[in-house]
Amino acid sequence: MPAPVWPLGAGAVFLAGATLLHFVSPGEPGNYPTCPWLLMTGTFCPGCGTMRAIALTTHGDVLGAISMNPLLALLAPYILWAYIRWIAATVRPPKAPPRPTPVWFLWTLTTVIMVFWVARNLPWFSFLAPGTPLFPGW
Numbered sequence: 001m002p003a004p005v006w007p008l009g010a011g012a013v014f015l016a017g018a019t020l021l022h023f024v025s026p027g028e029p030g031n032y033p034t035c036p037w038l039l040m041t042g043t044f045c046p047g048c049g050t051m052r053a054i055a056l057t058t059h060g061d062v063l064g065a066i067s068m069n070p071l072l073a074l075l076a077p078y079i080l081w082a083y084i085r086w087i088a089a090t091v092r093p094p095k096a097p098p099r100p101t102p103v104w105f106l107w108t109l110t111t112v113i114m115v116f117w118v119a120r121n122l123p124w125f126s127f128l129a130p131g132t133p134l135f136p137g138w
Contacts, residue, residue, distance in 0.1 A: 003090040003093070004087065004090045004091055006090065006091055007083065007086045007087045008057060008087070010083075011065075011083070011087075017054075018054055018057075018058050019058075021051060021055040021058060022055060022056050022058035022059065025055055026052050027052055027053040027055070028057050028134065035047070035048050037082055043115075043121045044120050044130060045117065046071055046113050046116055046117045046120075047069070048069070048120075048130050049068035049069040049072075049130030049131065050068070050069050050072055051082065052065075052068045052069075052130065052131070053065040053066070053068035053069045053072050053073075055132055063133075063134070064066075066134060067130075067131060067132060067134050068130045068131060069130060069134050070128060071113065071116045072114075074112075116128065
């Protein structure tokens with residue numbers, strides 16, 4: 001199988017999922033299952049609100065999407081950059097082996113996700129909970 005099939009296939013799966021979320025709203029009860037973490041613990045995981053954020057993005061409501069999952073909005077440029085880099089590496093493979101991701105970056109990313117996870121469940125940072133407007137007047 002040609003190397004570009006994998007990143008292009010992943011992109012096609014993402015677009016199919018985003019299309020489904022555009023037409024079948026995750027905001028309506030009963031369309032999708034409840035987050036298992038939320039169901040078991042009653043607290044929000046770092047990914048809670050991601051489906052609704054993608055659905056809102058497909059409808060052009062960027063601020064609404066950010067209010068559903070601010071971490072996704074923060075990481076979206078990195079995810080897009082990594083995806084483009086993956087496609088480029090499969091279309092035109094580098095001559096030298098790729099450099100590994102720096103350990104400091106992995107630790108920073110893990111720390112940011114863990115801090116976000118804890119903070120969005122504390123009463124002082126309730127604005128990080130899914131669906132809470134970040135900018136109430138907007």
